[in-house]
Amino acid sequence: MTVVTDGQERAGDVRLGRVGRGVRVAVALVGIGLLINGSVRASDDAWPFGPMSQYAMSVPDDASITYTRISAQTDAGTTVDVPLNIEGAGVARAEIEARTGEIVKDPSLLQQVADGWAKKHPDKPKYVKLELIRDTTQLVKGRVVGPPTPAVLATWEVRR
Numbered sequence: 001m002t003v004v005t006d007g008q009e010r011a012g013d014v015r016l017g018r019v020g021r022g023v024r025v026a027v028a029l030v031g032i033g034l035l036i037n038g039s040v041r042a043s044d045d046a047w048p049f050g051p052m053s054q055y056a057m058s059v060p061d062d063a064s065i066t067y068t069r070i071s072a073q074t075d076a077g078t079t080v081d082v083p084l085n086i087e088g089a090g091v092a093r094a095e096i097e098a099r100t101g102e103i104v105k106d107p108s109l110l111q112q113v114a115d116g117w118a119k120k121h122p123d124k125p126k127y128v129k130l131e132l133i134r135d136t137t138q139l140v141k142g143r144v145v146g147p148p149t150p151a152v153l154a155t156w157e158v159r160r
Helices: 018-041 093-098 100-105 107-120
Strands: 064-074 079-081 127-140 149-157
Touching: 064 093, 064 107, 093 100, 100 107, 100 127, 100 149, 107 127, 107 149
Parallel strands: none
Antiparallel strands: 064 079, 064 127, 127 149
16 A cells, blocks of 8 residues: 555556445444444443543632441451452442442342342352442642541342
8 A cells, every 4th residue: 555645646556435335324323323323311320431520620729528338237247348359249339439329229129139149159258238339539729638437328138
């Protein structure tokens, strides 16, 4: 193939045909449509065809930072933070954060977390009680002031 910089076509040049151009335009339009859909829905469910807005902001010097987690009491009598990833409980933190309002209204949705943990880790202690917790860290002049303040948003007694 020859690179043409003067606009003159030479032997050996390859031109993109009508079908090739049509396919490229169609792929571009589908990609743009998916991005618009993800932007309108504003949900991590649309990723990677939508904005991950939680990464697109800075935190003011005087602000509160919230962090959502799930705490579990196990049948071994211990309390642990549930690993919110696919390898841990089978659900990602972003999914929990995106559905926090739904979980607060219907705590039984936490059953899926316990079931995911039990399925992926049959040799580990089972979860018997789950709490959806939002920790709030206060910043003053850009510095953390005191320990995070936890707030229990929902509680679920796990069904066996």
